[in-house]
Amino acid sequence: MSVRPLVKETTPTGTGSLPTARKKVTIQSLHKQRASGIPITVMTAYDFPTARACDTHGVDITLVGDSLAQVCLGYDSTTRLTLPEMIHHCRAVARGTAAPFLVADMPFGSYFEGPKETMAAAVRMLQEGHVEGVKIEGGIEIVDSVRALTRIGIPVMAHVGLMPQRHTALSGYRVQGRTAQGAREILQAALALEDAGAFSMVLEAIPHELGAYITSRLKIPTIGIGAGPGTSGQVLVYDDVMATWLGHKAKFVRRFADVKGEVKKGITSYVDAVKDGSFPSVAEESYHMDPEQFNQFLEMMDDQSWVLRSSKAE
Numbered sequence: 217m218s219v220r221p222l223v224k225e226t227t228p229t230g231t232g233s234l235p236t237a238r239k240k241v242t243i244q245s246l247h248k249q250r251a252s253g254i255p256i257t258v259m260t261a262y263d264f265p266t267a268r269a270c271d272t273h274g275v276d277i278t279l280v281g282d283s284l285a286q287v288c289l290g291y292d293s294t295t296r297l298t299l300p301e302m303i304h305h306c307r308a309v310a311r312g313t314a315a316p317f318l319v320a321d322m323p324f325g326s327y328f329e330g331p332k333e334t335m336a337a338a339v340r341m342l343q344e345g346h347v348e349g350v351k352i353e354g355g356i357e358i359v360d361s362v363r364a365l366t367r368i369g370i371p372v373m374a375h376v377g378l379m380p381q382r383h384t385a386l387s388g389y390r391v392q393g394r395t396a397q398g399a400r401e402i403l404q405a406a407l408a409l410e411d412a413g414a415f416s417m418v419l420e421a422i423p424h425e426l427g428a429y430i431t432s433r434l435k436i437p438t439i440g441i442g443a444g445p446g447t448s449g450q451v452l453v454y455d456d457v458m459a460t461w462l463g464h465k466a467k468f469v470r471r472f473a474d475v476k477g478e479v480k481k482g483i484t485s486y487v488d489a490v491k492d493g494s495f496p497s498v499a500e501e502s503y504h505m506d507p508e509q510f511n512q513f514l515e516m517m518d519d520q521s522w523v524l525r526s527s528k529a530e
Contacts, residue, residue, distance in 0.1 A: 238315035241276050243349075243371060243415045246317065249276070249448075250437040256449025258439050259457065262288045262305050266454055267312030277439075278313050279451060280306050280320035280347065282381070286463070287455045294380050295324040299337055306345030319373050320347040324381045327352055331364035338370050351418065353379040355405030359412045366413025374409035376402050377443065378421035391442070393422040399429075406430050418451065419443040421468070442468035 260281035285297035327334040349371030424444020440447030455461035458475035489495035
């Protein structure tokens, strides 16, 4: 297996471990974007190359989403993901992130026992995973934990509406807030989480009218995923954007590229070329030996005494 070293860019270096020509995205700059009406872009990443792609091509927030459980690890649910697994992927993404603000999902079960346990898990994600903030799914019931984290300086991105980690209790991935009472509960949760110190809020799978209304009521940026165009920004899963995910396509997903088709083309073309003998070519894809040296080598192979000496040496 031959892998070439990464050729580093010569552009000015940001606060991350890799060179970047972009300014570092901060919580302050995100709030300025919201105030200026400039939409915030968020995309998931689970490894170094995807993180570099997000960094290079203008993503504002890179999210190490717990969706990696399904799209990368083959689990049937995000609830299968463990804290050590999440930290492993966070470290890979952190190595490829310089400009975007880096957030990661707290895995299912890592923030349920109370503020003390939540703080311990979040500290591990910052210290070992090298992320800058954590995202937590939940409503009123996690307010104390969010407040505990923000009081010690750990940025929290809250997440209300559809909460994938609770899909079993919700009887599937269903749109939330379609009734007046349901919408009121989501708004109350969002306001309470903002008051607890959350720096931003993901609104997932809610009516666009509610998404716009909650955004108007909050003083922090809202990030929509299936919440309509009235939020402060949008987030999508990388594998949905690139059309590499083979599972269900949600209504709010738009596929912006056909990487799946290119992968199929690349692999099948490679297999065919090897099978029919057209790869590698002698002229362009093979190394060459000086003819005189090769002839000397053949003469050495014809020398039976050399063969005997070689066998004895072994």
